[in-house]
Every structure is written in C-alpha cells, then in structure tokens.
Amino acid sequence: MSDTTQSGPVLAADGTPLKKSLQKALRAQKLRALALVAPLLIFVLVTFIAPIADMLFRSVENQIVSRTLQNTVVALEDWDAEGGEAPGEAVYEALYWDMFLAAEAKEHTRLGTRLNYEQTGVSSLFRGTGRGVDDIGEDQIDALEDLNEAWEEESFWYELMTGGDGAAKDGSQLSAARERLSTLTTDSYRGNVGFEPGAEISALLPRTVSEYATFAVYTVFVEEDVVAEEEPWEAVKVALIEELKAGADLSGYSGPGAEELRAAQEMLADQPDIDYKAAFLKEDKDWGSIPVWQTIKTYSPPFTSGYFLNAVDLQKTVDGVEARPETQQIYIMLFQRTLFMSLVIMGSCILLGYPIAWILANLPVRTANLLLILVLLPFWTSLLVRTSAWKVMLQQQGVINDVLVWLGMVADESRLVMINNQFGTIVAMTHILLPFMILPMYSVMQTIPPTYLRAAKSLGATNWTAFWRVYFPQSVPGIGAGSILVFILAIGYYITPEIVGGTTGTFISNRIAYHISSSLNWGLAAALGSILLAAVLILYWAYDKIVGIDNVKLG
C-alpha cells in the first residue's frame, strides 16, 4: 500500500530510476547484438549494397555531357531547339574550345559513345572531329607565324604569359584552368605548375591567358613536361588571334612581347575572321544537323530521366516524352514476358513439387532421406551442365525426338521443336529451380501431424475433403516460401534462357547482360535493373498484403 502511494519514479536497487536503468540494460544488449552482427553488416554494406547503389545511380547520372562540353552547354541554352535552324556562330565557337581540350585529353570519344546511344552517328562525328579540330584557324595561325617566328617559340610565349620576372601575378586564371580540367577528367590537378600568369597580360588578353593556363596545367600533370619548354597548342594561338582581332587595347602595354603583339594586331586586321561554323561543317556536315544539336541540348543536364524512359520504350526529345518507333519497342514486352514466364515456371514447380514433397514428408525417414538426395543431386550439378543436358534431350535430333520417332509417334520430317523457344526455357528452368520449391514445402509438411488427417477422416470427411480442408491449408506457408524463392530467382535468371531460350524464350536479364558487357550502355542496364528490382519489391509487397508474409515458413 505504502509503495503505490509513494510519489516519484520507481527506483532500482542502486537508486537510479528503474526506467533509466532498464533502458541502459537494453541499450547495452542492443549494442552487444549490433557488435555481433557488425562484421556481416559491414561486409554486406560494403560489398553488396554500396556497389548496387552505385550501379543503380548510373541510371540517372549524365554529367559527362556538361563536363565535356562546359562552354557549349551554356551557349546552347539560348538556342531555340524547335526553331528548325542550327545554332549560331557563338555555339560553334564554344564548341571549338570544348572540343579542342576534350580531344587533347581524349575525352571526346567517350562523349561520342554516350550520345550515340541516343542519336546514331554521333560516335564517328566526335571521333572524326577530334582528329581535325586542331586544323581550325590554321590559316590565321600560319599568317601569325609567318609574320614572326617568335610565335612558334615556347620561351617567347612563356615570357609573354608570365609578364617576365618580377611582374605582378594573377593566379585566378590558373585555378580556373585546374578547375576546368578536373571537371573534364575528374582527376585532381593540385601541385606546382611552374607557371603563373602575369597580372597585366591577364587583364589585357584574358581568353588567351586562360587557354594558356589550361595548356600549362595539362602539360605539367598529364604530359609531365615543363611549361616553358613546350610550344603552346593551337587553341592558345586561336584565342590570341580572336582577342587581337576583337581590338584588345595594346596602347598602354609595355611588358614582354609588346612589339610582336602590336605587329600581329596590325597584320591580323587584314585577315578574315575564323568561321567556326564553316570549319566544323567542313569537318563533318552532321554538325549542321539539327537532331544532333537537339540531342546534345536534351542531354545536357547533369541528371537525366532518359535511361528510364528508354527502358520503357519511350524516348526523350525536345518536345518532351514520346513513344519509341514501333520497330524499336522491346523492353515492355520483355518485362511482361519475364513476369509471365516466371509465373509459369513457379506454377509448374508447385504442380511438380507438391506431390514429391508430400511423399517425402510421409515416408519413413530412411527412405525419405534417400529420395531427398535424388532431389538434391541435380542441385549439386553445375548449372551449365544441366542446361546443356536439356539441349541434348530436347533438340530435334535429340533423345526425346529420337524415341518418339522410333516409337512411330512422330514422323521423321516433323520432329517436335522443343528447344530454342519458350517451352525449352520453361522446362529447363522448372527442372533447375524445382529443389527450391520442394525443400521449403517438405520442411513445412514434416511439421503437419498426420493425426489431423486421420481425425478428419474419422469425423466423416472424404479423402479429398480431408486433404483440401485440413492438410492443404497447413501446407500453404511452404508453398508461399517456395513460390517466393522460385519466382524471385526466375525473374533474374540469365544463363539458362540465353542457352535454351532462342528468340522467344529470353528474359529481360539477357538484355541487361547485353548492355553491361556488349553495348556498354551501363545507364540503360542500370535503369532496366532498377525497374526489375522495383517490380520484385512491389510483388513482394502485394504478396504480403494478400497472403501475409507471416504465412511464409521455411520450416
């Protein structure tokens, strides 16, 4: 009585509140449990979850376009994609700077491959242009070098760009160059370049200094050469020509190379402008093709839904989402086929497995064990061997057909076609997955007391009623467990459909494998894989709602 009237929390023996002390004990227990599972948990996270997450992330990742074409993507923002005209000169000029650097760093062909998934022909467009991009502006560069050989001298350029010893420096262009290159190649470019742009020249010729700084960073970190000993690449000279022609004000400049710069500006005034658009069109007329530019623009954001749309037979265009041409639609059909065939395989496993499991469960242990070994024997045989064995059995000159012909049931000319189609896949996969159905069923059936059946019969039930009303409901958890196992294994099966599936018996996983190993379209493969994963999770959820996951028993 006095206990209940006492106010304040209940205390443990050592005086701390009981609630706290309990919590503490529980937490300690949880931590200990966590520590025990930690090795496995970390192992699974690092070797399983993380790679899968990384792979699935590729289904939306699309930074390669904006990384490689840094300037072009910005310039393209103003272009009217639906206007029916190719972009203007500014876009082509931006493309020149991007393309030149990408070709030097050999990143342009990767982008070409990426965009070729969306627009046929881009691959060779980028590869070919990468070879010819350093010819752009060639006439003007020649004129510059004819005027004064100093423009071919690495030391002259170095002097010009640094502003000479003791001149004021401006490092901002250099860090921009590091940034530009590391965006392009995803490597880092930290460390001493052995070059720092002069402040005066940076203010006077920013574009040229920027290109030279990029050249310097690339020379030092990738080519591993010394900046002062290398002649700058063409893009630097083109930048200089552009800036001199645009009327850079040299009147107040008195640093290194002032004479040469003035002479060059005077000479260049008579030279024609560099026509980037014409130059690119000369490289490949496809640069004038509107679909190419539309593709670049559509895929310029760093993340895209394009792969997912492709994975469901749609495509991303400038007008929005469209259905793919009928001749290219395949994935929806493959998803449907995969689901349908997995269900059929699951169904035939239930039909074949249930009687076997029932017999196993009702035989004396010794005989049951022997039979169980027969069930497991194929399970221990290599998957490839079992699949190839089915080939020998089912093919037109195979064992079954030979027997049928010998028995006279089938004419020699019209042997049955049982392989390289859906039938072959279903037969082979049912056989391969059968143990996964029998084992859970068997272990559940073992726990059903035989007395129940006897009791039902003694109460007047027929054999069928006793089975259907008494035995079967108790075996459902085994069917559930087996079905989930078989279905989920079947839906991702790859090697058996590849070998015996022909054209009508292949699964979506065969296409995923193709995109992973042959076409290298990992984004699309990841999107297809994500959809497959989502489909399995949804079906699992539906199963839980309808049957209840508590009803699944493995034994």
Add this chain to the structure above:
Amino acid sequence: MKLTKTLMASTALTVAAGAVLAQDMADSMTLVSWGGAYQRSQVNAYADPYKEMHPDLEVVWDESSAEAVAKLRAMDEAGNVTWDVVDVVAADALRLCDEGLAMEIDPEEHLAAAPDGTSAEDDFGDLLVGDCFIPQIVYSTTFGYRTDMVPDGVEPPSDICSVFDLETYPGKRSLEKRPINNMEWALLCDGVAKDEVYDVLATAEGQQQALDKLDTIKDEVIWWSAGADTPQLLADGEVFMGSTYNGRLFSVIEEQDQPVAMMWDAQVFDLDGWIIPANLPEDRLARALDFVYFATDTQRLADQAKWISYGPARQSSAPLVGEHAELGIKMAPHMPTDPENAQNTFLYNYEFWADYRDDIDAKFQAWLAQ
C-alpha cells in the same frame, strides 16, 4: 672492418642494381585471351618462346576476352587494372580506344619491321584500324554446311544466297544473334550491290529491307551467341548450314572429321589482336611493349598458323605459313585469306558499326522477339 664495409657497399650496389632491373620490366605479366584452341595457339607461338627468352617471367592467362571491354572499364573505374596485354577483336579495340581505356600505339616505335625492312606500318597496311589496335590474325565469319544433307541432284551450295534459298536447300540454318554480318548478307541477296551495302544499311528503309529478307527464313533459323554453337549444331545434324568463325569450322572438318564443308562465299573478314590497357605502371608497360614487339613480328605471326587456321595479319608472314603442327596438313588453303577462298569477301566495317550498332541492334532484337 674494411671488409665489412666493402661487403656492405657491394651488397647495397647489387640490391640497387636489382631494383633498377626490376624497375625496368615487371617479372609477371597477365595476358587475356579467349581460351580454347585459339589461346593454345598463342601459348605455343608467342608465350612459350618468349618465356624461353625470359625464364624468370611468370605469365598468367585470363580467359576473359569475351567480356574484356566491360571488365576493363570496371577495372579502370576501380583504379586497379590487373591486365597487361589483352586480346580483343578490332571492334572492341576501337571501343576501348574511344573510351580511353587502351593505350595508343605508334607502329613505327612499338612494332617490329618486317625482315626485308618494310616498316610495320606498311606491313600491316589497312589492318591497323584505330589508334590502339595491334592486329594479330585475320579471321572470317563464314558458312559451313553438312555435305550429307544436300538434296539429291542439287549442286552443293557455293553462293551466299543459298542460305536464303529454302526451296533448293531446305533445312535449318544457324545465324548469329546480332545484326552484324546478317544484315549485310541479307541485303546482298536482296539485290543490293556489294559496294552499296552500307549506304543502304544506313537508311531506315534499308534496315527494314534487310530485316524483311531475313524474315523469309526466320522460322528456319536457330540463333547462336557462342562461337561453339554452330559447330555443335552442324555435328549433331541440327542445322543444314550455319555461320561461325572459320577456325571453328576447320576443327569440325579436319580435326573431328565431320561431313561438313566450307562455303567461303561472302565471308566477312574481321581482325583480332592485342591492346595494352592505358596508364599501366612503367615496369609493366615496358614488359607489355616488349612482349607485343616480340609476339607480333613476322615469324611469330606465321608460327601461330601452325596451330589454328587464321591468317597472319602481316603481309610478310603469309609466305612463311607452313603445315599444321599436329595434323601435318598444309595450312595455306585453309586460310580465309587464301586467294581461292577470298574470291568474294567483305571487311567488317568498323566505323559503320560503331555508329549504327545501338540503333540497328534495337531494331534487330525487336524484330527477333516478334
């Protein structure tokens, strides 16, 4: 005291010298190839003689060429490329080069000149496709047919179009489960001139035309995806004629003595060769280059033909091709490049398929699945 010092100094020197040598060339090398008879021919012709010259070298073989592109890309992303020299078909070499995964090769610097002084560049000629590829052999994808299944009173098939002629040559065919080669053959037999095939195939109508032609035999085709499938199907009598690599047919005919004959017409030449992964550490790169220099010289390429019926990629190797090392038969008449066999040939169009592969493959697979 003095002795110890001298000893220590000389030990240090030896260690240093050893370190320098080890730095020069790695003492183990991982070669990637296709396994089977092809890899055996490479072991016999290249790796074993090379090992004799460098007894301390450990050579590891990896049979991953079929997935080389995907695996190399994954290795590169993980930052741990374990392969040194990789055997790939030219189309894959082009992709690896495009992806920046293979090193660019300078034929003059990295490859041996022919014995008569012809430069490597001229000796390999047009076969140097792409900037990273070092050609090794010329193989072809061509048809073989079962001689005992030719109907009575009919000439054995000798024309590519007999594949599409179900009336004269009834029976199943096996074709590769991809558009490459099949589309060209279909157009060729649908009246398109040989030098216009790729122009036609570049258009949507042309692609449809090829698929329509293939449609006429679709019910009679078993589609293969592994090179061993067609030889097996022919040996089992499952198909009347089928396409595969000429070396596989050679072993069905000559080594296994099956009633199969070659139909060289419109065979498609393709190339197989080495690439060296990009950005290898210096010592491994030096080893890889040294091996490739040795393994692609005139004599070595000719030696490979003793074990397999693929033509050496160098012009200067052709006269040196001798007899099969085990069967003792003359190899020249079994080479796809033999003038008798090469009366009507195609060269795999790498640039075209690099561009159109994804597009045409989507259509082809959709057509197959119908």
